[in-house]
Amino acid sequence: MEDAVVGTPIDRVPLYPGLLSGWNGPEDTENPQNWSVHRRCLITASLCSLNVCYTLSSTTFSTLNTPVAEQYGVSTTAASLATSLFALGAGGGSLLWGPLSERFGRRLPIFVGFSTFLLFHVSSAISTNFATLLVSRFLRGVLGTAPVIVAGGILTDIWDPERRAAAVMTFTMATFMGLVHGPILGASVVAAHITWRWVVWITMIVSGICLCLALTVLRETYQPTILQKRARRIRFRDRDWAVHAILDEQQLSLKEVYRNYLVRPLGLLMRETILLLVSIYLAFVYSLLYVFFEAYPYSFSHVRKWQNMALAALPLLSIALGVCIGGSLVAWDTCKRYNRYVKQYSEQRRVSHPNSLLHNELAEERLPPIIVGGIILSVGLFWFAATSNASVLWLPQATAGIFLGCGIFMIFLPGLNYIIDVYVNCVNSAVAANFSFRCLAAAVAPLVSPPMFRTMGVPWAMATMGFLSIVLVPVPIYFYRWGKKLRTVNLTPPSYRVHPALRTNISLPSVPLELNNVEIEIPPPVWSSIGK
Template sequence: MDAEKHPPSEPPFESGSTTPLQHVSGRTPRSATSDDSIGSDATETEGGIPQKLPSLKSPKNIQYNTDLEKGPGGSQSENLQAAVQHVDSNLVDWDGPSDPENPMNWGLAKKWYITMMMSAMTFCITFSSSVFSQATAVTAKVYGVSTEVTTLATSFVVLGFALGPLVFGPLSELYGRPRPLFVGFIISAIFQIPVAVAQNIETILICRFFIGMFGSAAMAIVGGVLVDLWDPVSRGIAGATFASSTFIGPIAGPIVGGFIVHSHLGWRWTAWITLILKAVIGCICVLTIPETFGPLLLQRRAARLRKETGNPALRTALDDARPTMQDIFSKYFSRPLKMLVLEPILLLITLYLAITYGILYLFFFAYPISFQEVRGWKHPGVAALPFIGLFIGILAGCMFVVYFTRTRFARKMREAGSVVPEERLPPMIAAAFILPAGLFWFSWTSSPTISWVPQVISGIPTGFGIIVIFLQGLNYLTDIYMMFTNSAFAANTLVRSGFGAAFPLFAAQMFHKLGVRWAGSLLGFLTVAMIPVPMLFYVYGNKIRAMSRFSPKL
């Protein structure tokens, strides 16, 4: 690919990449817009640096990817020549595309086990974000504060989600996947203890923030693990599994929390139960999940070969191109803000995803108002059961995205060899209409004179719309920004988590003052206003991308 306006040189590899180099590879080259749901191989390249060099054991068996990025001040042929000159017999790489030590070549059962356990860790973290929402009223009475203050206990966790990836993303590049992932997960679990024994609201709020910040290691790193393990097509299914855990966790939280708070256990057991869940899943993962980060595995191979051969010159590409703190600061701090200001696609898609994410967390307080207060369902656990409608909708949305990706999208890939990013948008356009329909449905069936059944069913289109918009929005950003995907995701996560933290703070006031009908309708009108966003990019996305400083021109 030949970028017309190429930004400054990038760090040598991104979080979530399987190897630090891309253009010279032992694997079959892939299109820049191939089927990815979580991450993209394209994110593994920055600044025209090759991804993989030939194996130490097979220096002559080189396969070149001719779809080269034009680096700063260099042509495609110059970049290729530079990559070839960089090859030497002391550089350790995978032993061809079928190297059994390459995580991409691990057995299917092993890869699915890792994927499911990582998704379980993510479920634990997102579950902990919402389970306390059912204790809001109780803790307000216990500590003599308003419910607005105790609502912060939910908002602070989501706020931690925004800041955590800025720490754990760089750490996963420097130290591999498991170490920062497990450290963050364990510390997050430990902070459940002071919440469970807290004697004041300040302790709860501070510790809940750290639960979110350290727990976000899972959401920041698991996407990279999926890139390490799966080919682009299979990654679509694995990515949908991971995404479903991200949304099912917070939906399960209020249901479980409602029954705990109303039982003899009391509200403190929302923290104890979460701690037990995290301890069980965490221990299993620590004992069974291996390193999947390709560059680090190659470093271990190089160390073993140096010992076996007595050749101290053996090294890996990561040794030659370790990212500096300046590279990491640019990727995770300065560039995301710059892209958010300069990129209309990133700005509008991020705004859309942030609104849908905020609505999801707002519902953790709107549903109890509608079913407990308006309909008179006194038991908090029973009043939380309508969240099952959202749960069904999210599962249906994930299956729909997988089906679309493996049929229409995959067919276009086979026929044309590549697909424009806008081919990700048809499901998002459909979901853009389905989401407000679900919100209006929820709002105008909320009267206690109407059966509860249609209002509960309204959660299905609402959940479907939220997850499809979320998945396809991220896929669209991945296909557009390619080697800048991590920076785009950092900006998206920061804004989206901010909305997720803010929306619950005005949920109670809005639904009490406007009533369920008009408060829900206001959310519906807000999502109606966002319908043109995916339609605009589906029609004019190609022209808008042509003016982008960060979207490579193919």
């Protein structure tokens, strides 16, 4: 029997007749990793554009607290809920779109989620009361996070491990670029003396354009979904109703989703020391971004008396510059130190192709950039605090953002890589727990930052953040020295058991990996591959 599209014999597993469990050899044209580099680059670029639109929309309201408060007759602290609920919704969205992408493929959740995300822009823009605005912002956070969550799985589908690192780093940098430019967009609209509702319309228009472009580029990349469609074609072509794929044997159970994507991540976070401490560190640096979105406009407009809000928000661009520098340093460290160490270790262990288990053994080698980034971040925080007085020239204070952005990125991306490498056999749960914890911290930051700056003043508030940063610096140092003794690598949840046919035919959703002549079933990262 031959496939009508590929034209090569269909692989059948003798013990499971009719089951399509893998590609038709390494040259299968439906395998996303066999697509042209041009197409894969376009897919990566479209994902980055959707990511920028989402993160841009998440932070635009951080500089709109005053006009929103005046519009609805609430306090500026209450107006900060528009930003906090968006971040909180992102945490909830991570628990929704992950399991949906494993059942319905990558493409459908992205377009359903992002299309409804666009629709709720309308309810935000025409809201006549504060409650409607908050509900709309929360739902936009839940729905718009679909491409952010699913993108990790798509990048895993289309890129081999050697090229995937560059793609994921680009996607992560796009996240920070959107976050940083959001407050600048909001402040520019305020400075133009037009209604704050135009911020919503602008982000809706840009997001709609990016979604239309993504529709023309993005194809289904999830192997089980592709094989399911292939099996359907064969059934109707050959009238062989026994032909089926793995997804045809599975059902989306709410009980399984509840246990695998809610209970297990939280349980793992509570009982795993490494995951808890690293998640606290990453949540701290991620929430710092939301603190800076309040600190920069407040410091330059209220302390230095800059009347133009757009001008007061422009120093945030120094954080974007720092993120670019931090990304370059992480890339240099990966190429010059980490990859060379992996190659030497592979030769010692006689492993021809480094795999997830090998990276698990070398997980602590991800930590040196975090140690350096923690020091750089602490320097940037104290630098910002020391130069925030109006009597000091504005340029040194703006320059502090370079250290802040560089330090945050050098902690964030290697930290995610460390979690993925340590919890290689339950990576989905580990990264879901970390993502939800980060979103919770980001939701709290906009609520506590304005009162903190008004009460303590910018110098002492930022110095407090600097002291907290110093307290967390020993965390990666401790794990670099003793982390291997603490690690737990025998977490194999029952839900990750796969069809027996896949034990002899390498394919998703399980990847057999060989290390020292031992074959072990390892579930691949799906949405949680970001940072890999």
